[in-house]
Amino acid sequence: MSSHSDLLAAQIQAAISRAIERGDLIGTVPESIPLERPKNRDHGDYASSIALQLAKPAGKNPRDVAQMLKADLESLAEVSAVNIAGPGFINITLNRASQADLVRTILTAQESYGRGTALAGVKINLEFISANPTGPLHLGHTRWAAVGDALGRVLTAAGADVTREFYINDRGNQMDLFGQSVQAAALGQPIPEDGYKGEYIADLAIEVLAQNPAITALADEMRLIEFREAAYQLQLKDQQRVLDTFNTHFDVWFSERSLHDGGSVEHGVEKLRLQGHVFEVDGATWLRTTDFGDDKDRVLVKANGDLTYFSSDTAYYINKRERGFDICIYMLGADHHGYIHRLKATAACAGDNPEYNIDVLIGQLVKIMEGGEEVKLSKRAGTIITLEELVEKVGVDAARYTLIRYPVDTPMVMDIDILKRNTNENPVYYVQYAHARIAAVLRNAAELKIPAGLENFDPAQLSHDRENELLGSLAEFPRIVAGAAELREPHRIARYLEELAGVYHGFYADCRVLPMGDEPVLAIHSARINLCAATLQVLKNGLDLLGVSAPERM
């Protein structure tokens, strides 16, 4: 699907090429042409700073360079005016009818409008949340649940083949403590000092006993294992159920145990050894990650023969690559930022390109406010907020939207009271309201039997400034999706939707869509109905990328 920006960029490249042939310019044709939507409407529909870049190497005045390219742009049927402004910006105004043809593009493409091919053929493993199955998912996991899921949708829209993966940390001390805690609760014994003390432990104990009343009669060792395994399965199922209600779905639930049972860890160490980065000191086996920018080397196998967590991590990475993933994305909490260097170094040690094959996103903390005060989160005090509680308080849409709306590398504050409000303070409603509002207009249009449908669409009717502005915003959507995928920043979708909703509301205030009273039905009404339908489609496509509903009525 060729857009106006692609067309203009191609034409500018052709113009530069001709100017070089004429001898007016020296140098080569740039591979990419800067084209942006100017913030100021007076600067046209598109603006390019290409002349400013070309001027210096060519030894020319930027305005003169712009002048050389002007005629070629003006010759395009889609372009109505080209102006040279300021130091040498080329401001391009599109022919209104040609721009309005975008409505046809959107209504034909429907849910595929916005999709692209930038990541076509790329297999991506997207790992997020990856909680221990030893308790409910809490606020920290919730940010990843929302952002990770949205990122998965965005990457898919960019053409990638995405697998969403949840790494279950089902091995090690924490699991044993978890099992001991549930058993103690079931037997009425005190919970171990370092054990898990939340109320859910008692609930799990009751459930395990109900499932298997004979468990208490088992020998000590066997009984503990049974408690641990039964509670693990129950807790995992609970996490899966909660994520399901949160509209977050995984393709693969990857058990850490399966790595060990399948010999993948040994295989991973062996593979790294073959690459020549493994060495032995003091009886332990190390990976020389300092070869690739880590600040210290890492132990794979302890002197006592135990495998470290790091060995699991490296084995897991190698396992992912052997499953055919080109890019492994890790979404980790701020406390894991030290992992970036060692994961990248691991990739390098395995012979991969750490700049391409591995991508680590670090998320900052979420603070939560309620009743004007910060809610202090403490596992000990039992004041952790779970994903489920958050959803009960504010609903799936508000929770997801708010968590996705901010870049993950900045700390964010969630104000529960605001999220319960149905006002402008709560951006999700602003966007959803625009969708519902359009849906209402379209319902009314159908009732009035106004000819809608593309066969009644005359793009030349759309000449109002508000219509032009709305068309401009709609045209941006594919670029926004591509940018969000490339930069792994789904919040760009949310910000864009807020802008689009605002532009629509402005259009709605100034441009009457349906005929007033006894007014005759004109071509402008049909044209605006189609414009509304196109806007509805883009809002819906955008909300879908965030996993937020697009209500027909509010």
Place this chain on the structure above:
RNA sequence: GUCCCCGUAGCUCAGUGGAUAGAGCAACCGCCUCCUAAGCGGUAGGUCGCAGGUUCAACUCCCGCCGGGGACACCA
């Protein structure tokens, strides 16, 4: 000590090297006898932490400092 993130309007925050730095809230002033007022329009509010550098152009990139938050293991 080393490393990561942050510092933009009174508050919460956007801003991929471009023109006059934006939004919502809070403050003030307007707009519903006709399509959803959960909306729209306007006023006011800024040394983009400080100081250098790169560039035709810096909130944006680089260096240094100040301030805030977080992380360092043969733990898991």
